[in-house]
Amino acid sequence: xxxxxxxxxxxxxxxxxxxxxxxxxxxxxxxxxxxxxxxxxxxxxxxxxxxxxxxxxxxxxxxxxxxxxxxxxxxxxxxxxxxxxxxxxxxxxxxxxxxxxxxxxxxxxxxxxxxxxxxxxxxxxxxxxxxxxxxxxxxxxxxxxxxxxxxxxxxxxxxxxxxxxxxxxxxxxxxxxxxxxxxxxxxxxxxxxxxxxxxxxxxxxxxxxxxxxxxxxxxxxxxxxxxxxxxxxxxxxxxxxxxxxxxxxxxxxxxxxxxxxxxxxxxxxxxxxxxxxxxxxxxxxxxxxxxxxxxxxxxxxxxxxxxxxxxxxxxxxxxxxxxxxxxxxxxxxxxxxxxxxxxxxxxxxxxxxxxxxxxxxx
Numbered sequence: 001x002x003x004x005x006x007x008x009x010x011x012x013x014x015x016x017x018x019x020x021x022x023x024x025x026x027x028x029x030x031x032x033x034x035x036x037x038x039x040x041x042x043x044x045x046x047x048x049x050x051x052x053x054x055x056x057x058x059x060x061x062x063x064x065x066x067x068x069x070x071x072x073x074x075x076x077x078x079x080x081x082x083x084x085x086x087x088x089x090x091x092x093x094x095x096x097x098x099x100x101x102x103x104x105x106x107x108x109x110x111x112x113x114x115x116x117x118x119x120x121x122x123x124x125x126x127x128x129x130x131x132x133x134x135x136x137x138x139x140x141x142x143x144x145x146x147x148x149x150x151x152x153x154x155x156x157x158x159x160x161x162x163x164x165x166x167x168x169x170x171x172x173x174x175x176x177x178x179x180x181x182x183x184x185x186x187x188x189x190x191x192x193x194x195x196x197x198x199x200x201x202x203x204x205x206x207x208x209x210x211x212x213x214x215x216x217x218x219x220x221x222x223x224x225x226x227x228x229x230x231x232x233x234x235x236x237x238x239x240x241x242x243x244x245x246x247x248x249x250x251x252x253x254x255x256x257x258x259x260x261x262x263x264x265x266x267x268x269x270x271x272x273x274x275x276x277x278x279x280x281x282x283x284x285x286x287x288x289x290x291x292x293x294x295x296x297x298x299x300x301x302x303x304x305x306x307x308x309x310x311x312x313x314x315x316x317x318x319x320x321x322x323x324x325x326x327x328x329x330x331x332x333x334x335x336x337x338x339x340x341x342x343x344x345x346x347x348x349x350x351x352x353x354x355x356x357x358x359x360x361x362x
Contacts, residue, residue, distance in 0.1 A: 002076055003031050006161040006275070011035055013351035014358060021068065023061065023084075045080055054083065061087035072097060072362045075123075076160075078104060082119050085126040095362050098123050099131040100141060101160055102272030102294065107200050120146050127151070129361055134158040134273040136293035155353040158297045159273050162350030165342055168282035171259045178260035182221070182246050189218045189324040192261035192285070194254050194276050195268075198228030202267030202290060202310065207237040209267075209316045210245070215324060223248040223257050258283040262330065263323055266295060269310050274298035277305070281341040286333030288319045304337035 003011070003024065008031075014020055015037040022038055024031065025045040041064060045057045065073065065087055072095035075084035081098045088096045105116035120141075124130055130152040132138035138154055141147045156162075184190060191210065195201050203222070210220045220238070222245065231247060238245050251257065254276070258264070264280040264287040277287045277298035287305035289295040299305040306323060308315035323330050 001026075004034070007076065008034050008161075009164070009347040009351040010161055010354040011038060013355050017355065018358070021070070023064065045083060047079060049079075054079075058083050058087055062091055065091035065093055071095060072358075074099070076101065078116075078119065078123075081123045085123050089126045095129065096127045097129040097131065097361075098127045099133060099160060100137065100147070100272065101133045102137070102270055103141075103146075104270075106270040117144070117146065124148075124152075129153075131155060131357070132272075133160045134294045134297040136296050137272055140293045153357075155357060156349055157344040159275060159278060159345055159350055161275070162345045162347040163275070163278045163282045163341055164347045165282050168255050168258065168279045168341075170284045170338075171255075174256050174259040178256055182219075182260070184219050184260070185217075187217060189215070189263065190221055190261040191218065191320065191324075192221045192223070192257060192264050192280070193266070194223045194257065194264070194280075195266070196224050196227040197222070197230055197234070199230065200269045202269055203234060204230065204237065205267045205311060205313055205316060206265055207234040209313050209320060211238050211241055212313075212317055213320060215321065216241075216244070218244065218324065220245045221248065221257060221261060222246065223251050223254060225250040254279065255283065258285055261285060263288060263320070264305075265316075265320070266290065267308075267310070267316055268292065268295065271295050271298075278341045278345045281337035281345075284334045284338045286323060286330055286337055288316070288323060300336070300340060304333055304340055306333075 011020060020038045021041055023041045023043045025043060043057055043060050046053045061083055070093050073084055073088040073093045074097040075081040076099055085096055085098055105113045108116060124147045130147050132141060132152055132154050135154050135158055138152055142149060193206055197203050235242060258280045264285045266274055266277060266289045268290055271294035274295045277289060280287060281304060287299050289299045289305060289307055290310035291307040292310050299307060301307045306319040308319050
């Protein structure tokens with residue numbers, strides 16, 4: 001999932017210059033159709049904590065690393081990062097790179113926060129090089145003594161892979177088709193959320209805010225899997241306007257829903273960067289996001305979108321009202337957002353940044 005969502009273009013670019021092997025916890029055919037110049041290795045890594053399975057995965061990685069004698073190992077996501085950096089360290093891989101794309105422990109407290117933060121510190125300690133997918137996230141990790149200044153950096157302007165500006169672009173035909181499909185009138189303002197449904201994404205705040213909007217000529221489009229099992233709670237909060245809400249579930253064509261929408265909403269409590277923001281920006285959508293690290297890099301406040309304090313429902317309502325009632329502001333923000341996405345966050349630019357980083361550091 002991580003490769004299909006973020007890493008296809010960087011891997012394609014890297015595989016033109018290097019022999020690339022990909023270790024995944026899935027079937028090779030899940031990505032081989034998109035990547036024809038790489039070797040795919042299957043490793044049984046569980047996403048959640050599972051000590052017995054994690055130990056098996058660790059030994060599996062050590063065996064692979066020693067067998068192939070890689071020049072470098074690059075890990076993505078927390079669990080894979082911890083296992084890969086430990087295995088690469090004990091296998092004496094010369095270059096060990098991990099990219100941080102957000103911290104699970106930011107919203108945790110007590111022992112859980114301490115343990116998860118310790119895992120990130122171990123990753124950082126064992127890695128020879130650290131990438132972070134946003135400047136504000138890097139500063140946060142520096143402040144928390146998770147990474148150090150010398151071996152951490154950010155690619156280009158941030159983001160793990162940028163946005164495919166050919167795929168994500170305004171499309172009036174798709175806009176009309178999608179709105180007809182969901183019986184949304186042309187004059188309705190469509191707020192869009194795309195992502196996993198869980199508490200950390202702030203979807204309960206969004207549901208509560210939308211239900212409190214005094215403007216009825218609006219629609220809320222929610223696209224993403226119910227990872228936190230909270231759809232029923234969201235529906236309860238939206239009970240007074242549920243006829244103007246559409247739940248879609250997971251989609252591998254988010255660009256179609258962006259084409260149908262007017263404003264992207266990401267009221268998250270934690271993000272590494274907020275890739276969905278720049279994808280929506282490339283389609284011409286302004287964004288409303290929480291004022292947290294990562295999102296602050298993806299949204300240029302008052303230029304491409306509006307920011308509010310995470311968890312502040314009243315501020316979120318104010319932003320939603322302001323951007324929907326001021327059509328001139330909405331158009332200006334959307335135009336600026338697309339321009340910025342094309343100039344600063346194209347997938348080609350990020351893929352080239354990956355390659356230049358490798359040429360310099362490996």
